[in-house]
Amino acid sequence: MPTTAPPQSHPAPAAGGDAPATAAAVRAFALRKVYGSGSSAVTALDDVTVGVPRGSFLAVMGPSGSGKSTLLHCLAGLDTVTSGTVEVAGTDLSRLSDAQLTRLRRDRVGFVFQSFNLVPTLTAEENMTLPALLAGRKVDPAWLAEVVATVGLADRLSHRPSALSGGQQQRVAVARALVARPEVTFADEPTGNLDSRAGAEVLGFLRRAVDTMDQTVVMVTHDPVAAGYADRVLFLADGAVVDEMADPTAARVLDRMKRFGD
Numbered sequence: 226m227p228t229t230a231p232p233q234s235h236p237a238p239a240a241g242g243d244a245p246a247t248a249a250a251v252r253a254f255a256l257r258k259v260y261g262s263g264s265s266a267v268t269a270l271d272d273v274t275v276g277v278p279r280g281s282f283l284a285v286m287g288p289s290g291s292g293k294s295t296l297l298h299c300l301a302g303l304d305t306v307t308s309g310t311v312e313v314a315g316t317d318l319s320r321l322s323d324a325q326l327t328r329l330r331r332d333r334v335g336f337v338f339q340s341f342n343l344v345p346t347l348t349a350e351e352n353m354t355l356p357a358l359l360a361g362r363k364v365d366p367a368w369l370a371e372v373v374a375t376v377g378l379a380d381r382l383s384h385r386p387s388a389l390s391g392g393q394q395q396r397v398a399v400a401r402a403l404v405a406r407p408e409v410t411f412a413d414e415p416t417g418n419l420d421s422r423a424g425a426e427v428l429g430f431l432r433r434a435v436d437t438m439d440q441t442v443v444m445v446t447h448d449p450v451a452a453g454y455a456d457r458v459l460f461l462a463d464g465a466v467v468d469e470m471a472d473p474t475a476a477r478v479l480d481r482m483k484r485f486g487d
């Protein structure tokens with residue numbers, strides 16, 4: 226369901242042209258992903274090249290089956306690629322061992338899913354700090370306080386997920402991703418299970434994380450209003466990048482989506 230609140234105005238991301246390679250939080254070059262083989266092979270991604278500058282917010286859109294989730298999973302190191310390269314913070318994922326890849330996902334990548342995936346027996350605060358504790362890391366109290374303040378849940382920290390609304394649960398999930406100060410946070414339909422108002426809150430929080438906390442977000446969405454919160458929209462069709470839009474508005478994104486004709 227589309228969200229209703231208008232996106233905040235926001236600065237454009239750093240121009241990619243002359244920026245050094247390290248300015249990209251994530252890059253993919255000539256990415257191909259084929260599922261299966263022979264007559265049952267499905268080309269989910271076909272020669273996708275994309276760069277996401279640090280401190281920017283990218284939305285990925287396209288018709289059902291166009292490869293959005295596959296792209297997110299490949300960029301996040303959750304899925305292997307058939308050919309091409311993916312770099313997270315300058316590290317080529319194909320050069321990593323399984324253990325190194327697991328560490329990179331744990332330490333440098335944040336995830337937010339459509340279903341909030343919180344641990345029901347833990348409080349909101351415990352959910353936020355759990356990944357860091359599991360990784361054997363201390364949580365920086367100042368950073369945690371900043372995340373909590375931004376997420377606007379200071380008075381809900383001792384609540385368990387069942388005592389929180391869907392929007393509040395998703396804000397905890399976003400905070401959990403950000404507490405580890407990831408290089409990039411991947412969000413797969415983060416507002417898909419929320420009503421428009423709760424969705425707007427979560428999107429506003431993602432936007433603030435980029436603007437005031439220098440975080441990088443890559444979000445898959447079907448919702449033009451959600452995409453309007455991003456700095457840039459990448460449009461996929463049949464596994465290929467068919468268009469991009471800088472400084473999107475919901476109206477322009479909707480207009481572009483209509484041209485896919487489905």
Ligand SMILES: Nc1ncnc2c1ncn2[C@@H]1O[C@H](COP(=O)(O)OP(=O)(O)OP(=O)(O)O)[C@@H](O)[C@H]1O
Pocket residue numbers: 260261267268269287288289290291292293294295296
């Ligand atoms: N594990 C898999 N095995 C075989 N084919 C797959 C697998 N995962 C995805 N595909 C196929 O790859 C293509 C892209 O799927 P993907 O889920 O990335 O699309 P999407 O744009 O995220 O779709 P939706 O908007 O419906 O979630 C589709 O044709 C899909 O059927």
